[in-house]
Amino acid sequence: MRYLPHTDIDRAAMLDTIGADSVDALFSDVPSDLYLDGPVEGLPLHASEMAVERHMRRLSKKNLAAADTPFFLGAGAYRHHVPATVDHIIQRGEFLTAYTPYQPEIAQGTLQMLFEFQTQVARLYGCAIANASMYDGSTACWEAMVMAERITKRTRVVCAAGLHPHYVSVATTLARFTRASVDTAVPVLEAGAGEDAIIDRIDEETSCVVVQYPDILGRIPDLQRIADAAHDKGALLIAVNTEPVALGALEAPGDLGADIVVGEGQAIGVGLQFGGPYLGLFAIANPRHVRQMPGRLCGETIDADGKRGFVLTLSTREQHIRREKATSNICTNSGLCALAFSVHMTLLGDAGLSRLAAVNHALACKAADRLGRVPGLKVLNDTFFNEFTVTFDRDARQLVRDLADKGILAGISLGRLFPDEASLSGGLLVTVTETSTEEDIEALANALQEALS
Amino acid sequence: MNINQSGWRPGTPVAADEAIAYPTATGNRALMLEEPLIFEIGTDQTSGVDLPEPDADAPNRLGSFARTKPTGLPGLSEPETVRHYTRLSRQNYAIDLGLFPLGSCTMKHNPRLNEKVARMPGFADVHPLQPTDTVQGALEVIDQLSHWLIALTGMSAVAMSPKAGAHGELCGILCIRAALEARGDPRSVVLVPESAHGTNPATAAFAGYEVEGIPADSDGRVDLAALKNRLGPDVAGVMITNPNTCGLFERDMKTISEAVHAAGGLVYCDGANFNAIMGRVRPGDLGIDAMHINLHKTFSTPHGGGGPGSGPVVLSEALAPFAPLPFVTKHADGSMHLVEEENAGAEFPDSFGRMTAFHGQMGMFTRALTYILSHGADGLRQASGDAVLNANYVLRSLDDVLDAPFGAAGPCMHEALFGDDGFADGLSTLDFSKGLIDEGFHPMTMYFPLVVHGAMLVEPTETESKGALDQFVMAMRSLARRARDGDETLKTAPHHAPRARLDEALAARKPTLTWSEPGG
Numbered sequence: 001m002r003y004l005p006h007t008d009i010d011r012a013a014m015l016d017t018i019g020a021d022s023v024d025a026l027f028s029d030v031p032s033d034l035y036l037d038g039p040v041e042g043l044p045l046h047a048s049e050m051a052v053e054r055h056m057r058r059l060s061k062k063n064l065a066a067a068d069t070p071f072f073l074g075a076g077a078y079r080h081h082v083p084a085t086v087d088h089i090i091q092r093g094e095f096l097t098a099y100t101p102y103q104p105e106i107a108q109g110t111l112q113m114l115f116e117f118q119t120q121v122a123r124l125y126g127c128a129i130a131n132a133s134m135y136d137g138s139t140a141c142w143e144a145m146v147m148a149e150r151i152t153k154r155t156r157v158v159c160a161a162g163l164h165p166h167y168v169s170v171a172t173t174l175a176r177f178t179r180a181s182v183d184t185a186v187p188v189l190e191a192g193a194g195e196d197a198i199i200d201r202i203d204e205e206t207s208c209v210v211v212q213y214p215d216i217l218g219r220i221p222d223l224q225r226i227a228d229a230a231h232d233k234g235a236l237l238i239a240v241n242t243e244p245v246a247l248g249a250l251e252a253p254g255d256l257g258a259d260i261v262v263g264e265g266q267a268i269g270v271g272l273q274f275g276g277p278y279l280g281l282f283a284i285a286n287p288r289h290v291r292q293m294p295g296r297l298c299g300e301t302i303d304a305d306g307k308r309g310f311v312l313t314l315s316t317r318e319q320h321i322r323r324e325k326a327t328s329n330i331c332t333n334s335g336l337c338a339l340a341f342s343v344h345m346t347l348l349g350d351a352g353l354s355r356l357a358a359v360n361h362a363l364a365c366k367a368a369d370r371l372g373r374v375p376g377l378k379v380l381n382d383t384f385f386n387e388f389t390v391t392f393d394r395d396a397r398q399l400v401r402d403l404a405d406k407g408i409l410a411g412i413s414l415g416r417l418f419p420d421e422a423s424l425s426g427g428l429l430v431t432v433t434e435t436s437t438e439e440d441i442e443a444l445a446n447a448l449q450e451a452l453s
Numbered sequence: 454m455n456i457n458q459s460g461w462r463p464g465t466p467v468a469a470d471e472a473i474a475y476p477t478a479t480g481n482r483a484l485m486l487e488e489p490l491i492f493e494i495g496t497d498q499t500s501g502v503d504l505p506e507p508d509a510d511a512p513n514r515l516g517s518f519a520r521t522k523p524t525g526l527p528g529l530s531e532p533e534t535v536r537h538y539t540r541l542s543r544q545n546y547a548i549d550l551g552l553f554p555l556g557s558c559t560m561k562h563n564p565r566l567n568e569k570v571a572r573m574p575g576f577a578d579v580h581p582l583q584p585t586d587t588v589q590g591a592l593e594v595i596d597q598l599s600h601w602l603i604a605l606t607g608m609s610a611v612a613m614s615p616k617a618g619a620h621g622e623l624c625g626i627l628c629i630r631a632a633l634e635a636r637g638d639p640r641s642v643v644l645v646p647e648s649a650h651g652t653n654p655a656t657a658a659f660a661g662y663e664v665e666g667i668p669a670d671s672d673g674r675v676d677l678a679a680l681k682n683r684l685g686p687d688v689a690g691v692m693i694t695n696p697n698t699c700g701l702f703e704r705d706m707k708t709i710s711e712a713v714h715a716a717g718g719l720v721y722c723d724g725a726n727f728n729a730i731m732g733r734v735r736p737g738d739l740g741i742d743a744m745h746i747n748l749h750k751t752f753s754t755p756h757g758g759g760g761p762g763s764g765p766v767v768l769s770e771a772l773a774p775f776a777p778l779p780f781v782t783k784h785a786d787g788s789m790h791l792v793e794e795e796n797a798g799a800e801f802p803d804s805f806g807r808m809t810a811f812h813g814q815m816g817m818f819t820r821a822l823t824y825i826l827s828h829g830a831d832g833l834r835q836a837s838g839d840a841v842l843n844a845n846y847v848l849r850s851l852d853d854v855l856d857a858p859f860g861a862a863g864p865c866m867h868e869a870l871f872g873d874d875g876f877a878d879g880l881s882t883l884d885f886s887k888g889l890i891d892e893g894f895h896p897m898t899m900y901f902p903l904v905v906h907g908a909m910l911v912e913p914t915e916t917e918s919k920g921a922l923d924q925f926v927m928a929m930r931s932l933a934r935r936a937r938d939g940d941e942t943l944k945t946a947p948h949h950a951p952r953a954r955l956d957e958a959l960a961a962r963k964p965t966l967t968w969s970e971p972g973g
Contacts, residue, residue: 003832026838031704039732040604040830043604046831049827064587065578073582077811083501087572090757092542093548093550098547104952110545110759129967136810169807172806176806177630250520251518272581274579275813276814276815277815314964316961325658329623331655335760336761337760346529347528362507382514401586404583
C-alpha cells in the first residue's frame with residue numbers, strides 16, 4: 001500500500017516499544033463481538049495508481065464536459081476561463097496541504113492571502129468589511145438572514161421573487177427548525193423585476209429583505225429603491241449576487257444601500273465542479289455589525305519584533321469557543337477556493353474585470369438579439385448582464401433534453417428550478433460568457449428554431 | 454479607494470531590525486523574503502489576462518445600473534502574480550513539508566493522484582444542473598462513494614450534500630429533529646458529553662435545542678451513570694464523539710445507544726475520528742443513528758489552509774427517509790437518477806429539504822473515492838491500524854517525560870493526549886507549542902479537550918514513517934526537559950519562524966480587517 005510507510009520490521013519494533021503483541025491488541029477497548037477480524041466483506045482490495053486512474057477516467061468520460069459542447073448554463077454556477085496560473089498556485093503544497101492558520105507564525109502565507117481576499121471582496125461589493133469566505137452562496141445567504149435577525153431582533157424574512165429557488169429552499173429548510181419565517185414569492189414572467197411587489201410585503205416585523213442582483217431570470221432590480229423602502233421600515237437589505245463578474249459592469253450593491261452583501265464566488269477562479277466546492281462571499285456595509293458577522297476573519301497586527309503580520313481574529317464568535325452560544329453553523333471557510341478567487345482577481349485587476357464583464361455583456365446581448373429572431377421565441381428581459389430568460393409555448397424541460405441529445409446544452413429550464421409553477425414551464429434561462437463563441441450561439445439559435453418549428 | 458498611491462512598502466526597516474545582526478536594506482534575508490500586499494504593488498491599469506478589446510458600439514442592456522466608478526481592485530501581471538503567491542506560500546507550514554501532529558484535525562498525506570483525477574474535464578467542467586443523462590459518470594462517483602461509506606459504517610443511507618463537518622452535524626441533528634416531529638414527539642434537549650467536539654453543542658443549539666452537558670469519568674470516557682440518569686421524555690438525543698476527544702474508544706457505546714433508544718431518543722456520533730476505526734468497527738453495529746464523516750480527515754482530501762471541507766452523513770434505517778435533497782439513486786438498469794425537488798414527489802415525502810444550493814462537494818468526492826479505491830478494504834483497515842500504532846508509539850515514547858492523564862486507561866486510538874502537569878511555573882502549553890515550531894514542526898492541538906489542563910493532543914496519522922516519528926519524539930523530549938527546567942527562552946519562541954509571536958490581543962481590540970492606504 002503505497003501511502004503507508006511502515007515495513008513489518010518497523011511495526012514489530014514499535015509494538016515492542018508499546019508493549020503490545022499486535023496491532024489488533026491496540027483495539028482492546030472495542031468489545032470483541034463488534035470488532036471485525038478482516039477487511040469489510042464485499043469491497044475490493046487495494047489497486048495500483050494506474051488501475052484507479054483508469055477506473056476514474058472511465059467514469060469521467062461518461063459526462064459531457066462543458067468545453068466539449070455549445071454550453072449555456074448558469075443560475076448560480078458559471079463557466080468562465082480560469083487562467084492556468086490559478087490552478088498552478090492552488091496546487092502548491094504549501095497552500096494545498098496547509099491547515100487552518102491558527103498558528104500565525106508559520107501561516108502568514110494563508111493569512112496574508114485571506115487579508116487580501118477580504119479586501120478584494122469588500123471592494124467588489126462596495127462594503128466596509130468582508131469575511132474569509134463561507135461554504136457557498138446559498139449557506140452565506142441563510143447566515144445573512146440569521147445575522148439580520150440578531151441585529152433587528154425581528155424574525156420575518158422577505159425574499160424577492162427573483163431569489164434563486166435553491167437559496168430560498170435552504171433558507172426555508174433551516175427556518176423550519178429555528179424561529180424565523182421566510183416569506184417567499186414566485187417570479188412572474190415580466191420584463192421588470194417587480195420592485196413594487198417586494199416593497200408591498202415589507203412591514204414592521206420584517207428583519208430583512210433579500211434581493212438577488214441580477215436575479216434568477218437575469219433581470220437587474222433597483223436595489224436602491226428597495227433599500228430605501230426596507231430602511232423606512234427598520235429592516236435590512238441583503239443583496240445576493242451569484243455572478244461576481246457582473247459586478248465589473250454594475251454598481252456595487254453596498255453602494256446602492258445594501259447592509260449585507262452575500263454571494264457565490266465560484267465564477268472567479270473556481271470552476272464548475274458539478275456544484276462544489278464553491279465559495280460563499282459575505283460582506284457588511286456597517287463596520288459596527290462585525291461582531292454579529294458569521295465566519296472567519298483575518299486581521300492585521302504586529303509581531304514581537306514590530307513587523308506587520310496577520311492573525312485570525314474575533315474568533316470568540318466561533319463554535320469551537322462559544323459552544324452553545326455560537327451564532328452560526330460555520331466552522332470552516334473555503335480557504336483554497338478563496339485563494340483561487342484571489343489569484344484570479346489579482347490577475348484581472350480593475351482593468352481586467354471591467355473588460356471581462358464588457359465581453360460577457362456584449363456576447364450576451366448578441367445572443368439575445370439572435371435568439372429573439374427565432375420564430376415562436378421571446379426574450380423576456382429588457383435589462384440583463386450575461387444571462388436572460390427566453391419563453392415559448394412548450395415545456396422547456398423536454399426541449400432542454402432534446403437539445404442535449406443533439407449535443408447542445410441550451411440552458412436551464414425554469415421548470416427544473418421551479419417544478420411547482422406551471423406558469424414558468426415555458427421559460428429557459430440562457431447564460432452566455434466569454435467562453436461562448438459566435439458559432440455556439442448560432443448553433444443554439446438554429447437548434448431552437450428547428451425544435452420550435 | 455486607492456491602490457499604491459504612496460509607494461509605501463513593508464520591508465521599510467523597522468526599529469527592531471537594528472537589534473538584528475547583519476540588517477538588510479530590504480528587510481529580506483536571503484531566501485526569507487518579505488512580501489508586500491497586492492494593494493501595495495498592483496495598479497488599476499495592470500492586468501495579467503488577455504481579453505478581446507470591447508466593441509466601442511456594443512449594445513448596453515445594463516439599464517441605469519452601469520458602474521460609474523472603479524472597483525479599486527489592484528491588478529498584477531502574470532509573472533508578478535506567480536511571484537507574489539509563490540513568496541507567500543513559503544511562509545506556510547504544510548503537510549508536504551513535515552509532520553503535522555494536530556489531534557482531532559488529522560493532517561495526513563494528500564496523494565497527488567486525487568488532484569489529477571479531480572481535474573479530469575468530466576468532473577471539473579460539468580454543471581450541477583446539466584441534464585442527468587449527460588452526467589451519469591458524476592452521479593456514479595457519488596453512488597460509488599456512498600456505497601463505500603455505507604459499507605464501512607454499516608448504516609442504511611448517506612446524505613452527501615453537507616459542505617463541512619459542522620454542516621454535517623447540522624444535517625444529522627435536523628434528521629433527528631425531523632424524525633421526532635414525524636412521530637409527533639418533538640423533544641427539547643440534546644445531551645453532549647464533555648469529551649465531545651466543541652462544535653457539537655453549537656450545532657444542537659443552532660438547530661433549536663437546549664444543550665446539557667454530561668461529565669466525563671476519571672478514565673476520560675462518558676460517565677455512563679450520569680448519562681442514563683438524565684435520559685427522559687424531553688431528551689431528543691445524544692451527541693457523542695467516538696473515538697472521543699481524549700483519543701479513547703467509548704467502550705460503552707452500544708450500551709449508551711440502547712439506553713438512549715429505550716428512552717425514545719436518537720444517537721448522533723461525531724465521526725471526525727472515524728479514521729481511527731475504519732475497517733475495524735462499524736458505527737452501525739454500535740447503534741448509532743447518524744454520523745458525519747469529514748472526508749479530509751479520513752479520506753485524505755486536502756485541508757487547503759482551512760477548507761473546503763465535506764461532511765457526508767451516514768444514517769440508520771430510522772433516519773434514512775429524512776435525508777436532505779438532492780440525492781442519487783440507482784435504477785435497476787444501472788442508470789443513475791438524481792432526486793431533487795422536481796421529482797422527489799410521493800416517493801420521498803419525508804426529506805427535510807435542502808441544505809445547500811447544489812449536490813455538495815463533488816470535487817472532494819472524486820478525491821475521496823480515488824483514495825478509497827487506492828487503499829481498498831484491506832488498505833483502509835491497515836491505515837487505521839497504523840494510525841493507532843503510531844499514536845500509541847508516541848504516547849509510550851513520551852509518557853515518562855510528559856504528563857499523560859489517561860495513559861493508564863488502555864491503548865489510545867489515533868491520538869495521544871498530554872497535559873502541562875510538570876512544567877515549571879510560568880511556562881505554558883502555548884510556550885511548549887511555539888518551541889515546537891523552532892524544531893521544524895507544526896504545533897499539536899492545544900488546550901483541547903477541555904477536560905485536561907493545558908491539553909496537548911497529538912495525532913501523527915498513518916502516513917508518518919518510524920523515522921519521522923523518532924525525530925518528532927526527540928524534539929518533544931527535548932522540549933519537555935526545557936519546560937520542566939523552566940527554560941525562559943521558550944517564552945519568546947518561535948525564534949526561527951517568518952514571524953515572532955503575533956499580537957492577537959491587538960488584532961481583536963482594534964480590528965483591521967481590510968487594507969486601506971496608510972493615512973488614507
